[in-house]
Amino acid sequence: xxxxxxxxxxxxxxxxxxxxxxxxxxxxxxxxxxxxxxxxxxxxxxxxxxxxxxxxxxxxxxxxxxxxxxxxxxxxxxxxxxxxxxxxxxxxxxxxxxxxxxxxxxxxxxxxxxxxxxxxxxxxxxxxxxxxxxxxxxxxxxxxxxxxxxxxxxxxxxxxxxxxxxxxxxxxxxxxxxxxxxxxxxxxxxxxxxxxxxxxxxxxxxxxxxxxxxxxxxxxxxxxxxxxxxxxxxxxxxxxxxxxxxxxxxxxxxxxxxxxxxxxxxxxxxxxxxxxxxxxxxxxxxxxxxxxxxxxxxxxxxxxxxxxxxxxxxxxxxxxxxxxxxxxxxxxxxxxxxxxxxxxxxxxxxxxxxxxxxxxxxxxxxxxxxxxxxxxxxxxxxxxxxxxxxxxxxxxxxxxxxxxxxxxxxxx
Numbered sequence: 001x002x003x004x005x006x007x008x009x010x011x012x013x014x015x016x017x018x019x020x021x022x023x024x025x026x027x028x029x030x031x032x033x034x035x036x037x038x039x040x041x042x043x044x045x046x047x048x049x050x051x052x053x054x055x056x057x058x059x060x061x062x063x064x065x066x067x068x069x070x071x072x073x074x075x076x077x078x079x080x081x082x083x084x085x086x087x088x089x090x091x092x093x094x095x096x097x098x099x100x101x102x103x104x105x106x107x108x109x110x111x112x113x114x115x116x117x118x119x120x121x122x123x124x125x126x127x128x129x130x131x132x133x134x135x136x137x138x139x140x141x142x143x144x145x146x147x148x149x150x151x152x153x154x155x156x157x158x159x160x161x162x163x164x165x166x167x168x169x170x171x172x173x174x175x176x177x178x179x180x181x182x183x184x185x186x187x188x189x190x191x192x193x194x195x196x197x198x199x200x201x202x203x204x205x206x207x208x209x210x211x212x213x214x215x216x217x218x219x220x221x222x223x224x225x226x227x228x229x230x231x232x233x234x235x236x237x238x239x240x241x242x243x244x245x246x247x248x249x250x251x252x253x254x255x256x257x258x259x260x261x262x263x264x265x266x267x268x269x270x271x272x273x274x275x276x277x278x279x280x281x282x283x284x285x286x287x288x289x290x291x292x293x294x295x296x297x298x299x300x301x302x303x304x305x306x307x308x309x310x311x312x313x314x315x316x317x318x319x320x321x322x323x324x325x326x327x328x329x330x331x332x333x334x335x336x337x338x339x340x341x342x343x344x345x346x347x348x349x350x351x352x353x354x355x356x357x358x359x360x361x362x363x364x365x366x367x368x369x370x371x372x373x374x375x376x377x378x379x380x381x382x383x384x385x386x387x388x389x390x391x392x393x394x395x396x397x398x399x400x401x402x403x404x405x406x407x408x409x410x411x412x
Contacts, residue, residue: 021058024111024118026104027084028125029067032167033075035126035149041171042308042320043075045082048124048147051170055145055163056120064107066100074305105133112140119143123161126153134160175317176212176219177277178392184208184216186236186258189250198240198249201226235259260379261388267377268370273332274325275370278391280318283311284326285362288336292351293358300327300338301345326366333365368407371400 027045036043052060063084069076079086087103104125111118121137123130126148134144134157146153146161150168158164176184188207192199205226208216216222221229227246230239240247258266265275276284287307291298298306304323311318327349330336334352341347353361367390374386387396 021119022061023058023120024062025122027065031125035152128154128157181221198247201246260385264389297348333369335362
């Protein structure tokens, strides 16, 4: 049907229809992916795309990424599945990084003359080197959205964009457990009472909310009376009531020192022997064993990526850092063995243990390594505190005594 013969109602609908908002995305892998990793987060491209679609209400037409493809094979697969064309820019030095930035600028400017009009440009970076590009796009009437990780962004770049989205703000909040909340409260008390003798309890609560990006407000720990919540931690703080105002101060006559079991965890983490809570620890350990029973030899990084993908699909809150920590523990406990490689990330991993009860043996060996490491600390050894450090409860004391009896003795 020609426009001359088009019914009046259709002509009216066509004229009133909003102009198409076509979106072009340019992803700086080095800036965004490395920034997310430094902040302890895993980069999820689908999470980002859903956010952009919601914010722009437009059609994502162009998707390009630039960076070192060797960072993660899994990420490259995810980008390809999401429709991205990746320009490989293997980083050999700082000059290589500048070449990647220039390629992004050149490709972006090319879109202005390629015959397709993009209304919105999304620059996934926080690098201030891109500020001239933002200025050029805005001069041509383009809407520019930036997206990046807080600890890698330049404020001048953020201020110049029409809109800036922080990756942390779109990542779903993970549920806080008892250990997370205790650490969050201890950090809030330390931060706010550095130069003050006391601070209002409401300020403590606000600080915990901000530090957890709102996760504390949405947790079970924020329900009910905040005063009752604070009373559970006399080793961290003491409460002072002045008329109708509730204050928090550090405990009197007691050094502001963490409980012994928390000191155990901190010391082991510094020695690259991070204590993962029992439930995810067992899940990861079982996953490592199952994977190596199916395939006798798997690369260290490949095994981490495979398990992380599996747990993400099962909606388990298990990070790659946690998997890596259990792999290091398993190697020290002689549950797994690594063959010679150029680096640990490429080293082949094999299952060292054999038999019918490999998992049970692996758990005991790993707990023995934890206990031996605690015994070697300059801190005093206390079996109850060791049980709290490993299992968050003193109920495992008999079991841990059996572990020590089998794998080693306490010199007292």
